[in-house]
Amino acid sequence: MKMPFMQAVRERVLVLDGAMGTMLQERGLKAGQSPEEMNLTAPEVVAGVHRAYVEAGADIIVTNTFGGTKAKLDHYGLGDQVARINAEAVRIAREVAGENAYVAGSIGPTGRFVEPVGDMSFDEAHALFTEQARALIDAGCDAISLETFLDIKEIRAALIAIRELSADIPVIAMLTFEEKGRSVLGSPPEAAAITLEAAGASIIGSNCGLGVDGIYDILCAMRKVTSLPLISQANAGLPILKDGVTVFPGTPDEMTAYHDRMIGLGVRVIGGCCGTTPAHIAAIKDALSGKQVAFTAKEDDGTTWISSRGSFAAIGKKHPVALIGERINPTGKKLYSQELREGKVSYIRREALEQTELGATLLDVNVGAPGIDEPAAMERAVFCISGAVQTPLVLDSSSPEALEAGLKSADGKVLINSVNGEEKSLAAVLPLARKYGAALVCLTLDDAGIPAEAEGRVAVAQKIAERAAAAGIKRSDLVVDCLTLTVSAEPKGALVALEAVRRVSELGLNSTLGVSNISFGLPCRPLISSTFFSMVMAAGLTSAIVNVKETPMMAAWRSAMVLLGKDVNAAGYIDAYRGQAVGATVQPATAAGTVGTVQAEAAQPEGVRGRLAKAVINGELESVVPLVEEALAEGLSPMQISSEALLVGLDEVGRRFGNGSFFLPQVMVSADTMKAAFARLKQELSGGGLASIGKILMATVEGDIHDIGKNIVVTLLENNGFEVIDLGKNVPAAKILDAARTHQVDAVGLSALMTTTMARMDEVVTLLKSEGVKSFTMVGGAVVTQQYADEIGADLYAKDGMEAVARIKELLAK
Numbered sequence: 052m053k054m055p056f057m058q059a060v061r062e063r064v065l066v067l068d069g070a071m072g073t074m075l076q077e078r079g080l081k082a083g084q085s086p087e088e089m090n091l092t093a094p095e096v097v098a099g100v101h102r103a104y105v106e107a108g109a110d111i112i113v114t115n116t117f118g119g120t121k122a123k124l125d126h127y128g129l130g131d132q133v134a135r136i137n138a139e140a141v142r143i144a145r146e147v148a149g150e151n152a153y154v155a156g157s158i159g160p161t162g163r164f165v166e167p168v169g170d171m172s173f174d175e176a177h178a179l180f181t182e183q184a185r186a187l188i189d190a191g192c193d194a195i196s197l198e199t200f201l202d203i204k205e206i207r208a209a210l211i212a213i214r215e216l217s218a219d220i221p222v223i224a225m226l227t228f229e230e231k232g233r234s235v236l237g238s239p240p241e242a243a244a245i246t247l248e249a250a251g252a253s254i255i256g257s258n259c260g261l262g263v264d265g266i267y268d269i270l271c272a273m274r275k276v277t278s279l280p281l282i283s284q285a286n287a288g289l290p291i292l293k294d295g296v297t298v299f300p301g302t303p304d305e306m307t308a309y310h311d312r313m314i315g316l317g318v319r320v321i322g323g324c325c326g327t328t329p330a331h332i333a334a335i336k337d338a339l340s341g342k343q344v345a346f347t348a349k350e351d352d353g354t355t356w357i358s359s360r361g362s363f364a365a366i367g368k369k370h371p372v373a374l375i376g377e378r379i380n381p382t383g384k385k386l387y388s389q390e391l392r393e394g395k396v397s398y399i400r401r402e403a404l405e406q407t408e409l410g411a412t413l414l415d416v417n418v419g420a421p422g423i424d425e426p427a428a429m430e431r432a433v434f435c436i437s438g439a440v441q442t443p444l445v446l447d448s449s450s451p452e453a454l455e456a457g458l459k460s461a462d463g464k465v466l467i468n469s470v471n472g473e474e475k476s477l478a479a480v481l482p483l484a485r486k487y488g489a490a491l492v493c494l495t496l497d498d499a500g501i502p503a504e505a506e507g508r509v510a511v512a513q514k515i516a517e518r519a520a521a522a523g524i525k526r527s528d529l530v531v532d533c534l535t536l537t538v539s540a541e542p543k544g545a546l547v548a549l550e551a552v553r554r555v556s557e558l559g560l561n562s563t564l565g566v567s568n569i570s571f572g573l574p575c576r577p578l579i580s581s582t583f584f585s586m587v588m589a590a591g592l593t594s595a596i597v598n599v600k601e602t603p604m605m606a607a608w609r610s611a612m613v614l615l616g617k618d619v620n621a622a623g624y625i626d627a628y629r630g631q632a633v634g635a636t637v638q639p640a641t642a643a644g645t646v647g648t649v650q651a652e653a654a655q656p657e658g659v660r661g662r663l664a665k666a667v668i669n670g671e672l673e674s675v676v677p678l679v680e681e682a683l684a685e686g687l688s689p690m691q692i693s694s695e696a697l698l699v700g701l702d703e704v705g706r707r708f709g710n711g712s713f714f715l716p717q718v719m720v721s722a723d724t725m726k727a728a729f730a731r732l733k734q735e736l737s738g739g740g741l742a743s744i745g746k747i748l749m750a751t752v753e754g755d756i757h758d759i760g761k762n763i764v765v766t767l768l769e770n771n772g773f774e775v776i777d778l779g780k781n782v783p784a785a786k787i788l789d790a791a792r793t794h795q796v797d798a799v800g801l802s803a804l805m806t807t808t809m810a811r812m813d814e815v816v817t818l819l820k821s822e823g824v825k826s827f828t829m830v831g832g833a834v835v836t837q838q839y840a841d842e843i844g845a846d847l848y849a850k851d852g853m854e855a856v857a858r859i860k861e862l863l864a865k
Contacts, residue, residue: 067322068104082754107329108336117159141190156187210250224252237714240272249488258284278349280319287326299326303334360462361441373594376411426456433460438720458487472497505550556591667700670720725770751780752811757804
C-alpha cells in the first residue's frame, strides 16, 4: 500500500509525468477537439498515455482534466458534463496507477482574468473551481495539481475553493512565468510564493513557459520567502518549427542537468511540461537514482510576509521597520468622506500613488464613513489601489462583511487591521484570516478594555496567539499592536507602550503602533511623534502606522535604520539626503532609500495637455472626461487632444511597461481611461470618429479557444488609434482570408496559446501569401517565439501587447 502523498514527498523526490496534450494529439486528438472529451469517448487512449509515463518511472500521473472547468468545457458544448468528465479521468488514471503511482487531479485556468483586470468575479471563479475540484476529490484523487496559471488572483481563488472542500488534500500550485522573471500579469516569484502558501498550497513552484534553467531561477527566488516543498515542471526547451511540426528541442540530458541544485533547493517533485515525453521522464527518474534525501523545511524566522500582485513586503526583526501609510482613512477628511458617499476613488488613487512614492511599505485602507455601503466601498478601494500601485495592503475595518469584500478583491496576502481579544472579534475575524490566507494586526484589548500596564497587554497578545494557532494561523502571521495612548492624557502612555513592545519582541512576535497617537492634543506634534518613533524602534518595533508625508517621521525612520544596522552602509540614508549641506535643515525626501524608487517620468506637456497625459498614466478614470471637457473649452480640437495629450500619456505607459516599472494591470487601467476619453471625443466628430492610423485584423487560430492575450492586444491597438476587426477565437484560416480581403486590412494578427495549435499560424500565413493578400502578418502567444515567426515567414513577432502596438506602428510607418 502506498504511503500518504505528503509523507512520500518528505522522504524522497517524486517524478511527475510529462506532456498530455501532445501525446493525445499523436494518438488521434483532432484540432479543435476537447482533450477532456476523450475521457468519455476514448478512455483507452488516455489510459495509454498514463501507462507510458508509469512505465517510464513516473511516481505521479496527472489526470486529463486541465480544461475541466465548466468555463472551458462550455466551448465544446460539454459544460453539463463537468462531474462526469472529471470523475472518469480520475478512474482511468487510478486503474493505470494502481500501487505504482499517485494520481493528481489537474486543474487549469478558466481562460479569463479575475476583476478588475478581467470580467470574472472572485465568486464566479470560486464557483467554477469548486465544481471541478469537488468532482476530482470525490472520485478519489491523491492530490490536486493547479498548473499553468497566469493570474495569481485566479489561482488564489482556486486554492481557497479547494481548501473549503478539504483541509487535508495535498495541493500543488504552479504559476507560469516569462523570461523576465514575472508572470504575464506582473507577479514576481516571491509575491507568488507568499500568496500561494497563505492560500493553502502544500507544494509550490512553476510549470510551462520556461526551460529547466529558467524554472530553477524562479524557484531560487521562491525559496527566499517560503519553507514549503517546491516543484519544477519545465518545458523541454523553447518550441521550434521543424518540417511543419512544432517540436521542443530540449533533450533528456538537458532536462536533468539541474537535478543536484534542484534537490539542494528543496525541490521535491520534478516533472515535465510542453514537449516532454516518456523518454524525458525516464531520464529524470534515472538521474534521481542514488540522490534521494529527506526534506528539511527551512526554519521559520518569524517574518510576516505580505504580498500584492506585483510586490511583497516583510515585517520582522531582520528587516527594516515596515511603514504602513495611514492616509487612506476618512477620519477628519471631509473630501474623502464625501467621495466615499459618491462612490468615487480619486482621493484613494492619489493617496496610494503619493504614499507609495514617499516610501510606504504597505497601505492601510479604511473606508468606514457613515452612510455608505462599506463592503462595496472596500471592493472599489482595493480595485483602485491594485490598479494604481504594487504596494501590499492592510485592510482596516471593524465590519466582517467589509473585510471579506476586501479579501476577495485583493491580489495577494493582506494584513487585516484588526482582531482583538474580545470573543466577538475573535469569532468573526479569525475564520476570515484562515479562509483567505491573511495576516493579522492584533490589538491588545479585550472585553475588559485596554490594560493599563504592559503585562496586561502582553497577556492579551498571548491569548490571541493561542486562539489563532487553534484556528490554523501561523504565529509569524500575527503583528501585535501594543496601542499608543496620548501622553497628554496618560503620562505613562509612552513608557507602557515601550515596555509592551519590548515584551512582545521577546516573545518572538512582530509588532506595530499608531505612532502619532502619542502626541494628540500637544503643540508641535511631529516633534513628540518622531522622538517617540525613534525610541520605540530601538525597543524592537517591527512596523508602524505613520504619515509618510511628515518629514520628521521619515527622518527619524531613516536615521534609526542606520543606527540599528538595518540600512547597510547607510545606503538608503545617503540616497535620501545626498547633496544637502552639513547642518542644513532636513528637507522632505522622496522614496529614494526607502521602498523602491520614484519612477522617473518623461517630460509631459504643459497645462491641460499635461494633466490629460498624467490622467492616462495614473489611470484616473473619473477625472479624464472632465479634463477632456476642459481641453475642448480651451479650443483644442479632438485630434489635438488625442495626439498631443492622450497618446503622449499612453506612450509613457508603454515606456514604463518596457522598463519593468509598470505591469499589465496598470496598463489595462490606463487603457480603460483612454477608452473613456476617446468615447467623449467621438461625440465631437461628425459621421465617424477619430481618424484611424491603420486597420488590423485579429484572431486566435483554429483549434485554440484561448483569447486573453489577443483581447489585451485588441484593447491596446484600439486605444492607440487603430481600427480593429476582431474575429474572436478558434478561427479557421479560410475565414481569416475572407475577412482580410473584405476589410482590406493593413495587418493580420494571429494568436495561439497551445503548442498543438501553433502550426495553424503557418497555415494562415502561407494561405494569405498564396492568395496574394498584401497585409502584414503579426504572430504572438505564450508558446510563440521570434524564431518560430521567422520560420513561418510572419512579418513580425510581439511578446506582449505593448510590443505589438510599437512594432505594428513601426512596420506601417515604413
